Amino acid sequence: MSADGGPVARHSPARAAVRENDTVRSSLEPAGAPEPIGSMLARNAARFGEKAAVRHRSGEGWSELTWARLALDAARLARFMEDAGLRAGERAAVISRNRAEMIVTELAVMGLGAVYVPIFAGYGTEEIGRLLEHAAPRVLFAGGPEELEKVPLDRRPEVVVDYSGRASGGAVPFAEALARAAFSDPGDAEVRRFLERAAAVDPFEPCLMMYTSGTTGRQKGVLLTHDNMLSQQRALSMLxxxxxxxxxxxxxxxxxSFGGIFEKTTALYNGALLTLDDSLGKDFDRLLENWKEVKPTVYFSVPKVYQQLYDHVVTHPEQEREVFHEELRFVFTAAAPLPESISRFFADRKIPVLEGWGLTETSPCCTITDMAESRSIPGVVGYPIPGVAIRIAEDGEILVRGPNVMRGYFRDEEATRKALPGDGWFHTGDLGEFYGKALKLVSRKDRVFKLLNAEKVVPTLLENKLAGMNPYIRHVIVVGSGQDFLAALIFPNYYLIRERFGDDIERAEREVRESLRKTIEAFNAEHPVKYERIRAFAVVSRELTVDDEELTPSLKVRVKNVLDRNEPVIDAIYDPSSDCDCRFLRKVFRLVPDSRKCFLGKDKTLDQCHTCGRVVFAEGAPGVGEGSVG
Incomplete structure (x- = not known):
C-alpha cells in the first residue's frame, strides 16, 4: 500500500515490455508532455504552498523549507545571479556536501535557463581545479571555507557565494545574496514573474552538467536537458x-546521478518530503538514528548501506521493528549488485526491493525491476522504463534509445561521437544479454580480459557471485590478465567483523579466514569450467575509501586505482621472485599445489620470506598455504 492508502505499483514494467529480436522496449510512453524544471517548481509551489518540501538538521532539531519558500528563495537567488552576469546557457558550479541551499541554487540556475554543475566536495585541489577549468562557471557556490580552500585562485570566477557565511576573500554569504533582492514575500509579483519565466524555458535545452564517476579514465561532463531529467519522472509516474x-x-x-537526479528529483517531482541525512552514508550510527526518527516510506541507497542495516538487525534482532517499520513501502538499490541473501531478507518482511540500471548519460535510469516479481535473479536489472528501448549489439554491448539520453559530453566531440555515433543509439560501454524480456548485466567492456591460454574471463560475473556467498566480503576484485590462473583480492566487511567479534582479533582472524577459504572452495566446486576457478586469494587489511580515490562517490570500486595500489599483493601472488611488502600484505592463500617454488620468494621447505626475512608462510592442509604477516 502507498503512504496514502493506494497501491504501490501502477503499471507493470514486465507486462509492458515488448521484445523484437535483439531489442526490448516498453509499450508505455511517459505521461504528459515535455516540460522544464521550472514547470515542476511552479506547479508544486501552487499546489503545496506551505507544505514542507525539504527538511534538514539545524542544531539539535530540524529546519524546513516549504514549497512557497523554495519558490521565493529561488526567485531571489536568480535575481542575484542575473545581476552578477549569469545568462541562459552559461554555467554555475557548486562544490558542497548535500545541503538545502543546493536545491534553491539548482532551481534558480535552471529557472534562468542556465546550467547547474555540481562538483564533489571530497576532491582534492588538483581535480577541482581541472573540473573548474573545464566547466568555466560564471558563478561558483561553495559549502564553506574548507571547500573554497581547495579552489585554485586562478580557477575562481569573479562571483563566489558561500553557503556557510564563514568564508572570507570576497565570497558573498548565501543569506546576503538572497537579501540583495528587493522582495521577500512569497506572494510578491517578482516571484510570479520568475516562475512564469522558469516555466517557459525550452525543455530540450541543457540544464545540468554532471561529471561521470570515472571508474576508469578521466571524468567527462555529461550535458543533460530538462526533458532528460523529467522524462524519467514522467515514466516513473506510470509505474x-x-x-x-x-x-x-x-x-x-x-x-x-543516483542521488542528484534519480532520488532527489523523484521526491521533488511528487511533492514528497525530502529529509537530508547528515550521516552522509558514512556514520552508520547517525544514519540509524535518523532512520528511526524520520521513518522513511521510500528509501534509495547502495548495497553497502543495505548490508549494514541487515548486519545490524541480525546482531540486534530486538531493533528489527524499528528498522523495518510498517510504513516502509519499498527500497531501491543501484550502483552495484545487492547480495541475494539481503534481497531475501527484505522479501521475507514483505518489503519490495527494486533495482535498476542506467548511467549518468541516461539521466540515469533505463531499466527497473518489477514490484510483482519478488525473486531476485543475479545480474538481472529489470525492464525498460516507458519511452526507453534497449538493444544488444553484435559484440554484446548494451545500446539505449529514449528521451532520457544525454545531449553529449561538454567540450568533448570525440567522446560524444563514440557514445552517440549517429545510429540513433547511445553506446553504453556495458555488456549485457536478455533474460526473457529483462536486461541482464554481464560486465563493463573494459573489464574483460584473457588468461595466458587465451580464455576470455568476465571478472564481474565471478566477483558478484563471490560477494554474494559470504557476508564477510565487502569488495572483491578478480585478477589474472595474462596469467595462467585467476586470483582474488578480498576486502573484508569490517563493520560486520567488529559487530560479531568485538576486540577478539585472534578469533576474528581465525574464523573469517576459515570462512573465506570454505567460500572459495565452494565457489570453485560450482564452476565446472576450470579456468574460472579461483586458485589464490589475498585478504587485504585496509578499507577502500572515496578519499583515497578507490571508490567513486557512489561507492563503486575504481578498479584501476585499486589494482595499481595493490600491485605488490598481485606480484606476490603471481611472481615468486617479486619483492613483497609485508607492511601492506595481510594474507595470501594459494589453494592448489604449484610446481614452481612457493610464492613470496620462498622455497617449499622454508617458512621465511627471502626478501625481507620475516616469517610469512606456514604449511596448511595439503596443497594449501597461507601467508600471515604479523
Whole structure:
C-alpha cells in the first residue's frame, strides 16, 4: 500500500515490455508532455504552498523549507545571479556536501535557463581545479571555507557565494545574496514573474552538467536537458505511486546521478518530503538514528548501506521493528549488485526491493525491476522504463534509445561521437544479454580480459557471485590478465567483523579466514569450467575509501586505482621472485599445489620470506598455504 492508502505499483514494467529480436522496449510512453524544471517548481509551489518540501538538521532539531519558500528563495537567488552576469546557457558550479541551499541554487540556475554543475566536495585541489577549468562557471557556490580552500585562485570566477557565511576573500554569504533582492514575500509579483519565466524555458535545452564517476579514465561532463531529467519522472509516474505523503531520507551525494537526479528529483517531482541525512552514508550510527526518527516510506541507497542495516538487525534482532517499520513501502538499490541473501531478507518482511540500471548519460535510469516479481535473479536489472528501448549489439554491448539520453559530453566531440555515433543509439560501454524480456548485466567492456591460454574471463560475473556467498566480503576484485590462473583480492566487511567479534582479533582472524577459504572452495566446486576457478586469494587489511580515490562517490570500486595500489599483493601472488611488502600484505592463500617454488620468494621447505626475512608462510592442509604477516 502507498503512504496514502493506494497501491504501490501502477503499471507493470514486465507486462509492458515488448521484445523484437535483439531489442526490448516498453509499450508505455511517459505521461504528459515535455516540460522544464521550472514547470515542476511552479506547479508544486501552487499546489503545496506551505507544505514542507525539504527538511534538514539545524542544531539539535530540524529546519524546513516549504514549497512557497523554495519558490521565493529561488526567485531571489536568480535575481542575484542575473545581476552578477549569469545568462541562459552559461554555467554555475557548486562544490558542497548535500545541503538545502543546493536545491534553491539548482532551481534558480535552471529557472534562468542556465546550467547547474555540481562538483564533489571530497576532491582534492588538483581535480577541482581541472573540473573548474573545464566547466568555466560564471558563478561558483561553495559549502564553506574548507571547500573554497581547495579552489585554485586562478580557477575562481569573479562571483563566489558561500553557503556557510564563514568564508572570507570576497565570497558573498548565501543569506546576503538572497537579501540583495528587493522582495521577500512569497506572494510578491517578482516571484510570479520568475516562475512564469522558469516555466517557459525550452525543455530540450541543457540544464545540468554532471561529471561521470570515472571508474576508469578521466571524468567527462555529461550535458543533460530538462526533458532528460523529467522524462524519467514522467515514466516513473506510470509505474510507481509516489505521492506528497511519502518521506525520503537522503544521504546519496547530489553530484552523482543516483542521488542528484534519480532520488532527489523523484521526491521533488511528487511533492514528497525530502529529509537530508547528515550521516552522509558514512556514520552508520547517525544514519540509524535518523532512520528511526524520520521513518522513511521510500528509501534509495547502495548495497553497502543495505548490508549494514541487515548486519545490524541480525546482531540486534530486538531493533528489527524499528528498522523495518510498517510504513516502509519499498527500497531501491543501484550502483552495484545487492547480495541475494539481503534481497531475501527484505522479501521475507514483505518489503519490495527494486533495482535498476542506467548511467549518468541516461539521466540515469533505463531499466527497473518489477514490484510483482519478488525473486531476485543475479545480474538481472529489470525492464525498460516507458519511452526507453534497449538493444544488444553484435559484440554484446548494451545500446539505449529514449528521451532520457544525454545531449553529449561538454567540450568533448570525440567522446560524444563514440557514445552517440549517429545510429540513433547511445553506446553504453556495458555488456549485457536478455533474460526473457529483462536486461541482464554481464560486465563493463573494459573489464574483460584473457588468461595466458587465451580464455576470455568476465571478472564481474565471478566477483558478484563471490560477494554474494559470504557476508564477510565487502569488495572483491578478480585478477589474472595474462596469467595462467585467476586470483582474488578480498576486502573484508569490517563493520560486520567488529559487530560479531568485538576486540577478539585472534578469533576474528581465525574464523573469517576459515570462512573465506570454505567460500572459495565452494565457489570453485560450482564452476565446472576450470579456468574460472579461483586458485589464490589475498585478504587485504585496509578499507577502500572515496578519499583515497578507490571508490567513486557512489561507492563503486575504481578498479584501476585499486589494482595499481595493490600491485605488490598481485606480484606476490603471481611472481615468486617479486619483492613483497609485508607492511601492506595481510594474507595470501594459494589453494592448489604449484610446481614452481612457493610464492613470496620462498622455497617449499622454508617458512621465511627471502626478501625481507620475516616469517610469512606456514604449511596448511595439503596443497594449501597461507601467508600471515604479523
Amino acid at each position: 510507481w505511486d509516489v505521492s506528497e505523503n511519502d518521506r525520503f531520507l537522503s544521504y546519496l551525494p547530489w553530484h552523482h
